Amino acid sequence: MQTETMTVNLGPQHPATHGVLRVVLELDGEVVIKCTPEVGYLHTGIEKTAEAKLYYKVIPMTDRMDYLAPMSNNLGYCLAVEKLLGVEAPPKAQWARVLLTEITRLNSHLVWLGTHALDIGAMSMLLYVFREREDLLTIYEAVSGQRMMSTYFRIGGLTDDLPSDFEPMVRKVIRTFPVRFDEYENILTNNRIWRNRTVGVGVISKEEAIKSGITGPILRAAGVKHDLRKVRPYSSYEKFDFDIPTQEASDCFARYQVRLEEMRQSLRIIQQAIDGMPEGRYLARVPGVVRPTKEEALFQMEAMIYHFKLVTEGFHPPKGEVYVTIESPKGELGYYIVSDGGTMPYRMRVRPPSFVNISALSKLVVGRLLADVIACIGSVDIVLGEVDR
Amino acid sequence: MGLEEKIPDGIILATAEKVVNWARKRSTWPFGFGLACCAIEMMSSFGPKYDLSRFGMEVMRASPRQADLMIVAGRVSNKMAPVLKRLYDQMPNPKWVISMGACASCGGIFNNYAILQGVDKIVPVDIYVPGCPPRPEQLIDGIVKLQKLIDQEKLKGDSRQSA
Amino acid sequence: MSNITRERVTAQFGDKILATTEHFGELAFVVDKSTIVPLARFLRDDTALKYVHLSDITATDWPEREKRFEVIYHLYSYDLTEYVRFKVHVADKESVPTLTGEWDTANWLEREVFDLFGIPFDGHPDLRRILLWDEFEGHPLRKDYPLTYETPQFTYNKDQPPEVIK
Numbered sequence: 080m081q082t083e084t085m086t087v088n089l090g091p092q093h094p095a096t097h098g099v100l101r102v103v104l105e106l107d108g109e110v111v112i113k114c115t116p117e118v119g120y121l122h123t124g125i126e127k128t129a130e131a132k133l134y135y136k137v138i139p140m141t142d143r144m145d146y147l148a149p150m151s152n153n154l155g156y157c158l159a160v161e162k163l164l165g166v167e168a169p170p171k172a173q174w175a176r177v178l179l180t181e182i183t184r185l186n187s188h189l190v191w192l193g194t195h196a197l198d199i200g201a202m203s204m205l206l207y208v209f210r211e212r213e214d215l216l217t218i219y220e221a222v223s224g225q226r227m228m229s230t231y232f233r234i235g236g237l238t239d240d241l242p243s244d245f246e247p248m249v250r251k252v253i254r255t256f257p258v259r260f261d262e263y264e265n266i267l268t269n270n271r272i273w274r275n276r277t278v279g280v281g282v283i284s285k286e287e288a289i290k291s292g293i294t295g296p297i298l299r300a301a302g303v304k305h306d307l308r309k310v311r312p313y314s315s316y317e318k319f320d321f322d323i324p325t326q327e328a329s330d331c332f333a334r335y336q337v338r339l340e341e342m343r344q345s346l347r348i349i350q351q352a353i354d355g356m357p358e359g360r361y362l363a364r365v366p367g368v369v370r371p372t373k374e375e376a377l378f379q380m381e382a383m384i385y386h387f388k389l390v391t392e393g394f395h396p397p398k399g400e401v402y403v404t405i406e407s408p409k410g411e412l413g414y415y416i417v418s419d420g421g422t423m424p425y426r427m428r429v430r431p432p433s434f435v436n437i438s439a440l441s442k443l444v445v446g447r448l449l450a451d452v453i454a455c456i457g458s459v460d461i462v463l464g465e466v467d468r
Numbered sequence: 469m470g471l472e473e474k475i476p477d478g479i480i481l482a483t484a485e486k487v488v489n490w491a492r493k494r495s496t497w498p499f500g501f502g503l504a505c506c507a508i509e510m511m512s513s514f515g516p517k518y519d520l521s522r523f524g525m526e527v528m529r530a531s532p533r534q535a536d537l538m539i540v541a542g543r544v545s546n547k548m549a550p551v552l553k554r555l556y557d558q559m560p561n562p563k564w565v566i567s568m569g570a571c572a573s574c575g576g577i578f579n580n581y582a583i584l585q586g587v588d589k590i591v592p593v594d595i596y597v598p599g600c601p602p603r604p605e606q607l608i609d610g611i612v613k614l615q616k617l618i619d620q621e622k623l624k625g626d627s628r629q630s631a
Numbered sequence: 632m633s634n635i636t637r638e639r640v641t642a643q644f645g646d647k648i649l650a651t652t653e654h655f656g657e658l659a660f661v662v663d664k665s666t667i668v669p670l671a672r673f674l675r676d677d678t679a680l681k682y683v684h685l686s687d688i689t690a691t692d693w694p695e696r697e698k699r700f701e702v703i704y705h706l707y708s709y710d711l712t713e714y715v716r717f718k719v720h721v722a723d724k725e726s727v728p729t730l731t732g733e734w735d736t737a738n739w740l741e742r743e744v745f746d747l748f749g750i751p752f753d754g755h756p757d758l759r760r761i762l763l764w765d766e767f768e769g770h771p772l773r774k775d776y777p778l779t780y781e782t783p784q785f786t787y788n789k790d791q792p793p794e795v796i797k
Contacts, residue, residue, distance in 0.1 A: 091551055094530040119762035120548045121504055124582035127771050131778050146505035162655055209515030227601055289683050292736030310712040399654045402705055417691055430687040438739040464504050467762055547764045579779050581771050
């Protein structure tokens with residue numbers, strides 16, 4: 080009997096590809112024999128545009144890469160430039176950064192859970208997570224004035240002080256979310272359909288995962304206990320007590336378990352951060368490099384001059400190059416910045432975790448059914464804005 | 469008052485145009501062209517807090533053949549532009565386009581080689597929703613404005629209806 | 632911590648390391664392009680180093696230099712929890728040996744460098760454009776590529792006459 084394979088084109092406009100990913104699948108019946116992801120449909124040219132912007136003007140563009148985790152992107156960029164400049168944010172800013180990046184992690188994982196569940200048939204999850212997400216977006220809006228693209232972190236600290244109603248909002252999240260997570264578990268964890276669709280699907284071995292450069296929750300679901308927040312702490316993460324959840328099964332279900340547990344750990348970090356939030360300045364005091372606060376700029380002449388110089392000319396970091404990585408919700412997010420001594424980055428390179436993770440998609444799906452491709456794409460947790468930049 | 473008094477109860481007279489427009493504006497099926505950040509806010513507006521189904525809009529279609537409103541949510545890259553045009557062409561008439569967000573409307577903060585400077589270069593846009601990304605209220609406002617626009621459509625003589 | 636990397640690499644490769652720098656606590660080697668693959672293998676397989684994770688491959692463009700491109704590799708060791716960087720300088724149209732045999736990550740990362748800088752990689756199994764479309768002209772991250780140049784819009788039905796609206 081002669082058989083022919085069939086080529087199926089999934090995307091770039093498909094509800095289950097989380098944006099504009101295109102996957103070209105070669106099928107034998109319903110079994111995938113070859114899988115070629117095609118990216119670039121959201122290529123934004125951020126790396127090129129950054130070369131023509133002053134250092135602090137790049138921050139809004141980093142928001143728009145991984146738009147589910149804007150503050151993690153801000154943090155990575157700010158840390159890289161701060162390393163270049165030798166500036167350290169004051170304790171209050173560092174703790175607020177930790178708190179808000181953990182809220183960002185919740186935000187990202189919640190949307191992941193909703194869309195992933197929607198893709199494989201549990202539609203009501205999407206409505207639940209968007210209910211919870213509104214609580215987080217309220218916090219974003221309170222601190223920065225924007226619901227999604229916060230641009231709240233600045234080089235050397237924060238844009239503005241935390242608002243007075245910040246603490247009750249965070250306390251509400253800490254109080255309500257554990258119950259909500261239990262609700263999700265009630266819906267999904269022992270749900271027979273959910274288990275059938277995820278257990279044993281998209282398995283990748285530990286060695287293969289490392290060889291493919293996979294980072295983040297997928298790597299932890301493969302049994303590698305590695306988290307940059309623990310092993311290379313940045314922004315005072317070493318002062319917080321939290322666990323790194325791992326699983327051994329390395330399938331879609333294990334990734335679901337890891338992410339759900341990460342959300343609980345994030346709540347723990349948020350609790351510690353809000354309890355021990357230090358007092359003091361929210362911006363470092365480094366004249367000529369870090370923008371003075373609004374009050375200083377209005378009432379002190381030198382601060383006014385520095386403010387004026389900064390917004391018109393910018394600052395000149397020393398020549399050199401830095402590579403700073405942080406643990407974003409998707410994995411290892413790296414910023415490689417080259418300075419030639421000018422006021423704009425000579426080169427800004429983003430090491431996108433989703434880009435590398437999705438490049439290993441074919442290892443997850445080859446030999447499995449077409450329907451599993453959807454589950455696998457969902458479990459990788461990609462954001463195309465970051466894949467394509 | 470003339471004819472209305474003569475006809476039995478339960479019958480209302482109206483022009484066909486009004487009835488068709490009334491039906492169309494209350495059951496517009498959007499084709500969620502989610503591209504980037506705005507897509508998430510679009511999902512928020514379909515979510516529990518903002519609940520777009522109050523306006524008869526919650527039936528998101530994944531196929532252009534079943535939709536009559538394209539919400540372009542997010543930046544359109546030059547690589548995506550032909551795809552968008554093709555999908556727009558596949559939508560049955562009458563069809564409308566909402567350009568959601570600064571990037572879809574004019575390129576937004578990305579004025580470079582990769583991004584199409586406004587989706588209206590390739591498809592006709594009826595409503596522009598500003599914002600980066602727009603709040604769900606803004607999108608809902610845009611949709612309500614679009615419904616008013618649909619209400620004033622002409623059945624005959626409009627290029628949108630023919631073809 | 633990075634001292635051990637420095638010592639072992641210098642002991643192993645000696646003169647082949649053209650320069651060693653340590654800025655901001657980040658260790659970097661400059662090597663010749665024939666040394667890339669052996670160096671990467673050594674860093675990955677050496678039992679004391681184990682830089683098993685290829686974090687990133689990227690490039691920078693310095694048009695005024697004789698060899699205008701720098702290709703930059705970042706490796707990470709889960710045991711040392713350290714990054715190491717090594718670079719190679721190449722001229723325009725000069726190719727660089729691929730690392731796809733060592734890491735699967737290199738496949739897409741090298742394609743991206745090829746796409747945006749136009750640096751070819753020797754031995755790469757699937758060297759195509761990745762972020763931009765195939766007909767795109769030029770390599771946008773080169774310094775001489777204009778930022779706001781807008782490519783002509785596609786007209787996929789250009790050959791058809793325009794639709795006449797009655």
